[in-house]
Ligand code: SF4
């Protein structure tokens with residue numbers, strides 16, 4: 285695995301060169317924005333790598349907040365009458381610069397839902413496949429970062445094509461995939477570092493970052509508990525008490541994928557939209573009959589945590605549906621903390637590993 289050295293002086297020129305083959309996506313804050321987010325960068329705009337810990341995750345690059353999935357007309361005079369047409373959209377290569385490793389790892393968890401052997405969501409998959417993820421390692425994790433205990437981490441390479449490590453006056457760029465190598469070539473960053481020395485420097489930075497993370501979750505016992513035992517646990521009322529069902533935790537989460545389908549018609553023309561939705565909203569589960577299987581707040585809060593920490597774990601046997609970015613912990617207006625809930629779930633009921641003592 286090659287490691288390249290990118291002098292920071294050559295950073296803007298390399299980005300510019302890469303625009304010949306890639307659209308650039310990165311963290312940026314426009315004049316009228318309240319906070320920075322990942323979006324397509326305008327010509328001559330460079331990603332703001334001081335703002336990579338964005339309030340909203342970068343999931344909208346692949347999964348927009350609102351997307352037309354097909355259009356139709358019932359006008360008999362049109363040759364497309366009664367046909368469903370997928371709107372044209374650009375899926376040319378995108379380089380996502382400065383994505384955090386846990387956010388790139390989150391796409392792999394979401395992929396399990398949108399790209400299965402039986403079903404492929406073409407909108408999500410086509411956008412995901414167009415991306416080259418040039419990640420930026422987290423040298424100084426935030427206090428709410430618990431990524432190391434979720435299977436990700438500040439230097440995790442899962443889902444990345446290149447891992448950049450900030451070394452003050454230069455970046456070390458670890459080439460992880462062929463897609464990553466192609467991007468670095470397009471940017472003209474062709475100066476190879478002394479691999480042994482560079483690897484040691486990256487390992488030292490990683491060890492330093494890992495030790496700064498003091499926040500962890502344990503879910504080692506959740507898989508052994510029955511769904512009903514956790515579903516009926518007595519702590520849900522307490523967990524849900526303060527929740528105002530604002531949905532913030534789900535909209536900003538890189539691993540939440542709930543959506544709603546809406547049709548809009550204008551005369552004989554119509555469009556079908558796929559929009560972000562949230563399981564924290566009563567309307568999300570309201571049936572046409574008027575019945576709502578998750579009609580109370582406690583049911584909805586329980587659903588969010590059971591999905592992330594129990595159903596996903598049971599279904600895929602590949603950890604929890606959370607990469608530990610800490611966004612929901614920072615943004616919840618009433619301080620509901622997934623780390624505490626995970627702890628409650630993991631330690632609920634008798635310890636399955638405890639040996640029974642008999643006389
Ligand atoms: S952010 Fe907090 S208050 Fe809002 S829905 Fe999520 S848990 Fe409830």
Ligand code: SF4
Pocket residue numbers: 533536537538539540592605606607608609610611612613622
């Ligand atoms: S549940 Fe919270 S900590 Fe986990 S990935 Fe989502 S926003 Fe990040």
